[in-house]
Amino acid sequence: MEDTTNATELPPSRRPGSARPGGRTARTREAVRRATLAELAEKGFDRLTVDGVAARSGVHRTTVYRRWGSPAALAADALDLARDEPWPVPDTGTADGDLRAITAEVVSGFTGAATAPVARALVAAAVRDPAAGRALHAFLTGRQRAAAAVVSRAVDRGELPPGTDPEEVVRMAVAPLYYRLFITGEGADAATAERAAAGALAAARAGAFTAAPG
Amino acid sequence: MEDTTNATELPPSRRPGSARPGGRTARTREAVRRATLAELAEKGFDRLTVDGVAARSGVHRTTVYRRWGSPAALAADALDLARDEPWPVPDTGTADGDLRAITAEVVSGFTGAATAPVARALVAAAVRDPAAGRALHAFLTGRQRAAAAVVSRAVDRGELPPGTDPEEVVRMAVAPLYYRLFITGEGADAATAERAAAGALAAARAGAFTAAPG
Numbered sequence: 001m002e003d004t005t006n007a008t009e010l011p012p013s014r015r016p017g018s019a020r021p022g023g024r025t026a027r028t029r030e031a032v033r034r035a036t037l038a039e040l041a042e043k044g045f046d047r048l049t050v051d052g053v054a055a056r057s058g059v060h061r062t063t064v065y066r067r068w069g070s071p072a073a074l075a076a077d078a079l080d081l082a083r084d085e086p087w088p089v090p091d092t093g094t095a096d097g098d099l100r101a102i103t104a105e106v107v108s109g110f111t112g113a114a115t116a117p118v119a120r121a122l123v124a125a126a127v128r129d130p131a132a133g134r135a136l137h138a139f140l141t142g143r144q145r146a147a148a149a150v151v152s153r154a155v156d157r158g159e160l161p162p163g164t165d166p167e168e169v170v171r172m173a174v175a176p177l178y179y180r181l182f183i184t185g186e187g188a189d190a191a192t193a194e195r196a197a198a199g200a201l202a203a204a205r206a207g208a209f210t211a212a213p214g
Numbered sequence: 215m216e217d218t219t220n221a222t223e224l225p226p227s228r229r230p231g232s233a234r235p236g237g238r239t240a241r242t243r244e245a246v247r248r249a250t251l252a253e254l255a256e257k258g259f260d261r262l263t264v265d266g267v268a269a270r271s272g273v274h275r276t277t278v279y280r281r282w283g284s285p286a287a288l289a290a291d292a293l294d295l296a297r298d299e300p301w302p303v304p305d306t307g308t309a310d311g312d313l314r315a316i317t318a319e320v321v322s323g324f325t326g327a328a329t330a331p332v333a334r335a336l337v338a339a340a341v342r343d344p345a346a347g348r349a350l351h352a353f354l355t356g357r358q359r360a361a362a363a364v365v366s367r368a369v370d371r372g373e374l375p376p377g378t379d380p381e382e383v384v385r386m387a388v389a390p391l392y393y394r395l396f397i398t399g400e401g402a403d404a405a406t407a408e409r410a411a412a413g414a415l416a417a418a419r420a421g422a423f424t425a426a427p428g
């Protein structure tokens with residue numbers, strides 16, 4: 001496949017004040033990222049290659065090799081870019097509704113036809129490669145921090161005990177889903193997601209996640 | 215390295231009534247399993263090879279290739295054999311003590327110097343390979359079923375509501391540890407283990423895992 005751009009000699013041009021820099025470097029990175037995600041969805045991490053991503057992206061392969069160098073680095077960079085994407089935190093008015101929305105999103109992300117192949121491939125990459133693992137870690141802990149707002153709001157509303165550790169509640173809500181999907185292979189569905197949210201909420205209400213249990 | 219046994223022509227001899235058959239086939243399988251675990255501990259799953267296991271085990275490499283064929287099959291068989299090992303279910307007298315013992319064992323297994331390398335390598339194998347994944351699934355669901363006895367006993371003692379799903383409580387107790395260790399890379403320690411056990415117990419006490427919430 002022929003290159004459609006020659007991005008080998010790009011200076012690092014970035015628009016100041018733009019959250020997503022719009023220069024040619026950023027466009028190259030975005031093209032490579034899209035190609036990485038498409039290749040991951042089609043082939044999985046085990047069959048991801050730098051050549052395949054370069055061919056699909058239209059970016060010169062020497063550029064892709066120089067900047068990313070390995071399939072794991074491509075997967076890690078796709079995760080890094082995903083961290084910057086806006087993620088609307090659920091705000092249904094109750095901790096129960098918000099936590100159910102969060103766990104439902106985890107299940108649909110890893111089981112829905114449109115998203116599951118690439119989401120699962122990124123987790124597989126993270127388990128295999130330390131750089132991809134760090135990128136997944138940063139991505140998920142960022143999401144956890146954002147999602148923790150639903151717990152903080154519930155504490156402010158008096159739904160949950162003062163001093164509740166917000167991230168610990170989120171972790172307990174989503175952990176059973178990852179455990180079923182990636183560790184035991186038991187699978188997860190909408191009912192599983194609801195039960196996980198209900199379990200975390202019940203524990204939080206009982207004061208299991210306060211520094212001094214209530 | 216030279217073979218120390220020639221096990222290529224063994225008939226499948228098994229002692230009836232013995233949980234761990236003691237014939238030459240079983241001895242070969244055990245030698246290969248020990249070698250697999252030692253190689254996994256030293257090198258991890260990515261560098262596990264059939265040749266390396268054959269050399270270490272002293273079993274003829276054509277035998278190892280014929281019966282196991284791939285690193286993933288070796289890892290899967292090691293997990294299959296581990297399912298038959300006795301596992302003493304904690305029985306401290308309280309659900310709290312028992313669940314803490316279970317979560318502490320998960321953390322020590324994956325972080326202790328003697329056990330962590332092979333335990334982590336087996337999970338890595340399971341994420342990468344479907345056969346190893348099925349073997350890990352069978353191993354962990356077997357452990358979950360066994361561990362569920364601590365919850366059933368607590369229900370019988372009146373510590374937990376009637377109708378509590380025993381396996382769901384165990385799953386919720388251990389899931390945050392696997393999530394931290396293998397998905398987010400946040401790590402897990404004794405305090406994490408205690409908090410996970412306390413969270414699952416609080417949710418169970420509140421009736422979050424009964425068919426009709428109490």
